[in-house]
Amino acid sequence: xxxxxxxxRYLITVTGKKLTVTCSQNMNHEYMSxxxxxxxxxxxxxxxxxxxxxxxxxxxxxxxxxxxxxKRNFPLILESPSPNQTSLYFCASSxxxxxxxxxxTFGAGSRLTVL
Amino acid sequence: xxxxxxxxxxMSVQEAETVTLSCTYDTSESNYYLFWYKQxxxxxxxxxxxxxAYKQQNAxxxxxxxxxxxxxKSFSLKISxxxxxxxxxxxxxxxxxxNSKLTFGKGITLSVRP
Numbered sequence: 001x002x003x004x005x006x007x008x009r010y011l012i013t014v015t016g017k018k019l020t021v022t023c024s025q026n027m028n029h030e031y032m033s034x035x036x037x038x039x040x041x042x043x044x045x046x047x048x049x050x051x052x053x054x055x056x057x058x059x060x061x062x063x064x065x066x067x068x069x070x071k072r073n074f075p076l077i078l079e080s081p082s083p084n085q086t087s088l089y090f091c092a093s094s095x096x097x098x099x100x101x102x103x104x105t106f107g108a109g110s111r112l113t114v115l
Numbered sequence: 116x117x118x119x120x121x122x123x124x125x126m127s128v129q130e131a132e133t134v135t136l137s138c139t140y141d142t143s144e145s146n147y148y149l150f151w152y153k154q155x156x157x158x159x160x161x162x163x164x165x166x167x168a169y170k171q172q173n174a175x176x177x178x179x180x181x182x183x184x185x186x187x188k189s190f191s192l193k194i195s196x197x198x199x200x201x202x203x204x205x206x207x208x209x210x211x212x213x214n215s216k217l218t219f220g221k222g223i224t225l226s227v228r229p
Contacts, residue, residue: 033216042119042206042219058216090160103150104217106160 002027004107006091012113013081021076021110023091030096032074033104036060037088046089049074081114088112117142119209121220128197129228135182136192136223138207147211149183149190154222155203163205166190194225202227 004025013019025032033048035058045058049068063085065077074093078085089110094102118141128134140149151163166174166183173181178195194201207220 035217040221042221043208043217044219045216048216088158092160103162103165109158109160111158 002105004091004093004105006089006107006110008110009108010111012115014115015082016080019078019081019112021078021089021091021112023074023076023107024072025074025091025093025105026072027093027095027105028071029093029105030071031102032068032091032093033058034064034066034074034076035090035092037090037109043090046076078112081112083114086112086114117144117147117209117211117218119207119218119220121207121223123223124221125224125226127226127228128194130197130199132197133193133195134197134225136194136205136207136225138190138192138220140188140190140207140209140218142188142209142211144211147209149181150208150210150217151179151181151190151192152206152208152219153201153203154206155200160206164192197227199227199229201225 007022030051034046035043037043044060046064047066049055055066091107092104094104120139147168149166153161153163164174164176164179173183180193182191204222204224206222208217
């Protein structure tokens with residue numbers, strides 16, 4: 001089944017404890033992206049990647065890192081999580097980056113709570 | 116910069132009736148795509164419908180249709196014959212081609228009453 005897989009789906013952690021949210025897609029998509037969803041704010045883009053070894057900042061990149069060493073994987077790294085990073089996170093991918101011609105496929109979401 | 120505005124935080128509709136969800140947007144681009152996504156309690160983001168700005172004909176997908184008014188920058192979603200399974204949060208989104216980034220509205224919570 002074609003899908004985007006995120007792990008963990010739920011995580012409670014404490015301030016300052018590094019964590020990684022993994023994202024993997026099995027569709028050979030070139031483009032991958034991370035969004036966070038907060039009440040009253042909709043979804044906002046954190047980082048995106050056009051292809052292997054090519055990443056760039058989205059609208060809210062502060063406090064996050066990403067890497068794209070393999071085409072299928074695009075992990076989101078929180079080096080020192082803070083409570084304001086408590087959110088619902090989505091990974092998404094598409095065949096390539098272009099004007100809406102490729103619909104994004106979203107993962108199931110990862111609910112992160114930072115105490 | 117582009118913006119998407121969904122001014123209604125929540126709506127309710129009786130099963131089998133029709134409901135319209137509003138969305139306005141702003142962009143200086145001439146070519147772009149507009150989307151409606153559904154997020155049920157499972158939190159999965161599900162594409163409902165997509166509209167290409169250069170197409171004048173409104174998109175339809177079964178019970179879902181849009182009213183796309185390019186000059187007014189309005190993109191509303193009409194759900195006909197509402198079903199209990201339509202209960203969800205609905206997001207309007209805009210893609211202007213800037214690295215496939217979707218700009219989302221705040222969302223609207225739709226409740227379908229039996």
